[in-house]
Amino acid sequence: NPLNIRPIWGDDALYVTNTVIEVATAETDEDQAKKLIDEIIKQRKNYKGSGRPVAYLGTDVLTMFRLIKDSQGYRRYKTDQELADDLRAAKIVEVELFDGLSRTDASKTYYLGAVLVNLMDYTLGADKGGEVTNFEDFDIDFNKHKYLIETRVSGALTKPKSALTFEFNKVTKG
Numbered sequence: 001n002p003l004n005i006r007p008i009w010g011d012d013a014l015y016v017t018n019t020v021i022e023v024a025t026a027e028t029d030e031d032q033a034k035k036l037i038d039e040i041i042k043q044r045k046n047y048k049g050s051g052r053p054v055a056y057l058g059t060d061v062l063t064m065f066r067l068i069k070d071s072q073g074y075r076r077y078k079t080d081q082e083l084a085d086d087l088r089a090a091k092i093v094e095v096e097l098f099d100g101l102s103r104t105d106a107s108k109t110y111y112l113g114a115v116l117v118n119l120m121d122y123t124l125g126a127d128k129g130g131e132v133t134n135f136e137d138f139d140i141d142f143n144k145h146k147y148l149i150e151t152r153v154s155g156a157l158t159k160p161k162s163a164l165t166f167e168f169n170k171v172t173k174g
Helices: 029-046 059-066 080-086
Strands: 016-024 054-057 092-094 102-105 108-117 122-126 133-139 144-150 153-157 163-171
Touching (some): 016 029, 029 163, 059 092
Parallel strands (some): 016 163, 054 092
Antiparallel strands (some): 054 108, 102 108, 108 163, 122 153
16 A cells, blocks of 8 residues: 555655656657666766665666667676666666556656665554464355464655656657
8 A cells, every 4th residue: 555655656755856757759769768877867966865776677677778889889788787887876676567667647647767765765664563463264154264464564765855766758749
């Protein structure tokens, strides 16, 4: 439930600096990737979190980064660590769930590009010290033993400006 465990993407501006990158539908993946890298480097000054952040990228975005070539036709980033160093991040973490993730706001659709955060700034909590409650019952109607394990957890960023999010807004340019 996003009311209990607050997602970083879409969190309040007090905790997250969100950047929208407008890309034309005719732009190549390489052009979009270069724009995203440029914006991450520019916006890195707004990161006020603990230590170096980790760059969380979807598989599609990471692939776009890895396919960037220099003027000689060689791949610009041979390893994920080279890319992380360019982005001033501790490392790159590939998150498959980011692929195709979007949100709609005022009839515009935004696609998640990257999240830079150090999870030391994200606090997880639980009631009663993380107590787990177990329920066990036999359902005579279905002749089955049923089990339920329950706990209550919460989580949110607790340090201001401790995350950077980047999203694409695809626009049609004539």
